[in-house]
Amino acid sequence: xxxxxxxxxxxxxxxxxERAVVSFLNYAGGGEILLGIDDDGVAxxxxxxxxxxxxxxxxxxxxxxxxxxxxxxxxxxRIDEKDVIRVIVSCGQQRPYYIRKMGMSEDGCFIRVGSTxxxxxxxxxxxxxxxxxxxxxxxxxxxRQNLTFKQLSIYYAEKGLEPxxxxxxxLDLRHSGGGYNYAAYLLADExxxxxxxxxxxxKDKIDLCETREYGNRCLITAAHxxxxxxxxxxxxxxxxxxxxxxxxxxxxxxxxxxxxxxxIVHNDYAKGVPLVEIFTDRIVVTSCxxxxxxxxxxxxxxxxxxxxxxxxxxxxxDVGLVEQIGSGMSRILKAYDxxxxxxxxxxxxxxxxxxxxxIMPNGKTNGKTNGKTNGKTNSRGDIILDAIRSDPGATIPKxxxxxxxxxxxxxxxxxxxxxxxxxxxxxxxxxxRWVVTAPL
Numbered sequence: 140x141x142x143x144x145x146x147x148x149x150x151x152x153x154x155x156x157e158r159a160v161v162s163f164l165n166y167a168g169g170g171e172i173l174l175g176i177d178d179d180g181v182a183x184x185x186x187x188x189x190x191x192x193x194x195x196x197x198x199x200x201x202x203x204x205x206x207x208x209x210x211x212x213x214x215x216x217r218i219d220e221k222d223v224i225r226v227i228v229s230c231g232q233q234r235p236y237y238i239r240k241m242g243m244s245e246d247g248c249f250i251r252v253g254s255t256x257x258x259x260x261x262x263x264x265x266x267x268x269x270x271x272x273x274x275x276x277x278x279x280x281x282x283r284q285n286l287t288f289k290q291l292s293i294y295y296a297e298k299g300l301e302p303x304x305x306x307x308x309x310l311d312l313r314h315s316g317g318g319y320n321y322a323a324y325l326l327a328d329e330x331x332x333x334x335x336x337x338x339x340x341x342k343d344k345i346d347l348c349e350t351r352e353y354g355n356r357c358l359i360t361a362a363h364x365x366x367x368x369x370x371x372x373x374x375x376x377x378x379x380x381x382x383x384x385x386x387x388x389x390x391x392x393x394x395x396x397x398x399x400x401x402x403i404v405h406n407d408y409a410k411g412v413p414l415v416e417i418f419t420d421r422i423v424v425t426s427c428x429x430x431x432x433x434x435x436x437x438x439x440x441x442x443x444x445x446x447x448x449x450x451x452x453x454x455x456x457d458v459g460l461v462e463q464i465g466s467g468m469s470r471i472l473k474a475y476d477x478x479x480x481x482x483x484x485x486x487x488x489x490x491x492x493x494x495x496x497x498i499m500p501n502g503k504t505n506g507k508t509n510g511k512t513n514g515k516t517n518s519r520g521d522i523i524l525d526a527i528r529s530d531p532g533a534t535i536p537k538x539x540x541x542x543x544x545x546x547x548x549x550x551x552x553x554x555x556x557x558x559x560x561x562x563x564x565x566x567x568x569x570x571x572r573w574v575v576t577a578p579l
Contacts (some may be wrong), residue, residue, distance in 0.1 A: 140176060140180035141254075143214070143254055144254060145168065145170035145171065146171050146173065147172045147254075147256070148173050148176045148180065149172060149173065149176070150175070150178070150183060151175075152191055152198075155170070157199070157238050158238065158256050159172050159249075159256050160172065160199055160203060160211070161237060161247075162257070164230065164249060164576075165236055165250040165259065165267070166230060166251035167232045169210075169228045169229040170251060171225055171226065172225075172226040173224070174191065174195070174223065174225075177498075178207070180561060184221035186222075188215050192213050193408065195213050195224065198479075199226075202238060202239050203237070205233040206233075206410050207540075208411060208412075209279050209282060209332075209409065210228065210229045210230075210231050211228045211275065211282055212227045212282035215226075227282055227283075228279050232279065233409075235259060235263075235270075243268075245258045245519065246258070248263075248264050248378060250263070251466035269376065274429035275448075276320075276321045276322040276351060277311060277320050277450065278449070280316070280320060280321070281316055281321055281323050281327075282324065286319050286323055286338045287327060287329075288326065289328050290453070291402060292306065292564045295458065296404070298457065298458055298459060301461045310322075310326075310453070311449075321408060322448065325358045326357055326359070326454060327357065329355065330356070332408070333355050333364055334354055334403065334412055334414070334415065334427055335352050335414050336350070336353065336369075336414075336415045337350070337414070338416075339416065340419070341418065342421075343418075349545065351368070351545075353365045353368070357572075359455070362460060363518065365399060365403075365415070367393060368481055370413070370424075371541070372389075373388050373389050373390060373392055388494070389531045390422055390493060393473075393474065394473075394474040394475055397468075398424050398467075399413075400455065400460055400467065401467050402426035403426075403451075403455075403486075404452055404455050404461065406419065406428060406447075407427045407428025407447060408427070413425065414469055419491055421491060421492045422493075423490050425486055425488045426486065426487045427485065428447060428485070429482050429483055429484045430482055431446075439468060440468070440472065441474075442468045444468075464479070475538075521539060522544065523553065524542045524561070525551050525564070527573040529573065531572040531573045532573075535553070553575075560576060561576055563576060572577075
């Protein structure tokens with residue numbers, strides 16, 4: 140094996156790594172960097188594959204501009220019985236790409252010339268800058284081309300839309316060059332995109348309780364999993380009155396569902412992925428990209444729609460996750476006013492405050508107990524109690540799957556409940572059952 144105009148060999152992850160990545164981002168057709176192969180083409184291997192993969196991904200994301208999401212893939216492979224890392228880089232639409240700390244200059248911009256990475260001239264930089272095109276899902280090439288769509292086919296079949304041999308072709312999942320585009324990548328059975336859900340023990344981001352990622356699979360599957368998780372998070376509050384017990388959700392479930400789907404469908408995947416944050420007093424949904432060019436806030440609030448990602452919108456509508464264009468906003472505004480929305484050039488943020496004056500079944504109100512701040516809310520434990528009430532024979536892995544909480548956290552919370560006398564275990568570990576003694 141030897142270096143070519145599309146292959147760079149590196150014995151290890153060194154300080155010239157970003158230079159090689161930038162040169163392929165700026166080079167028509169892109170290329171590959173093989174980590175674990177020396178200059179003579181001999182495979183020497185990488186010892187800690189996982190750690191080096193993480194470092195490579197972080198360095199590309201943090202040290203190169205413009206954003207490179209969807210333009211690279213980092214995979215583990217074996218060559219001559221040695222563990223090697225392949226960094227597959229696609230040519231970007233936002234050229235020129237550059238090393239962040241060097242800026243868009245001859246010191247920061249590189250391009251592939253033969254088997255070397257060479258600095259770009261000022262004239263080349265200006266020429267590429269003038270020719271920049273707006274990045275869209277159809278124009279972005281998938282970092283993987285060996286894609287499969289079994290999950291997507293199942294969703295269509297469930298709706299009576301039996302996929303035909305021309306099924307994928309009809310969904311506009313190929314770019315002008317004939318390969319799969321980034322929309323195809325997001326809808327494929329396997330991909331590298333995921334939506335993060337972060338839970339905080341407080342009203343700020345200081346005390347992070349848990350982070351879970353939903354993705355690396357068909358975006359529709361990921362969306363269903365996220366919605367299921369939010370259903371479990373959006374538990375019913377109870378308010379006791381002299382005459383009866385009133386119940387309501389933390390936030391309006393219909394509005395929350397529509398907002399999450401909108402964040403997934405209309406997200407600017409060239410800039411990043413959506414984020415859902417759960418605090419003790421609110422849920423915040425953030426998507427990348429401000430308002431679509433040509434769409435004003437007044438247009439949006441009047442339920443006029445201009446989809447950012449038409450390919451995703453069509454598929455989500457086909458499988459029933461989206462009904463009709465603009466209908467989602469009308470459902471949100473039925474429950475909340477416009478003040479929950481915040482638009483910036485780079486982000487759309489929707490904040491759902493928790494219902495006021497309602498208490499959880501354990502007597503705690505939005506992080507407070509008897510008028511005093513509860514430093515360690517038991518909200519995570521309440522989900523677990525609900526799970527084992529509905530299925531007393533559930534194992535810890537099953538409870539984790541139901542609640543979306545890690546098995547380790549489930550185990551720890553159950554021990555806390557047992558120590559407090561709220562839960563007891565009857566029978567053997569495998570065939571026993573949980574008994575909840577805490578009042579509803």
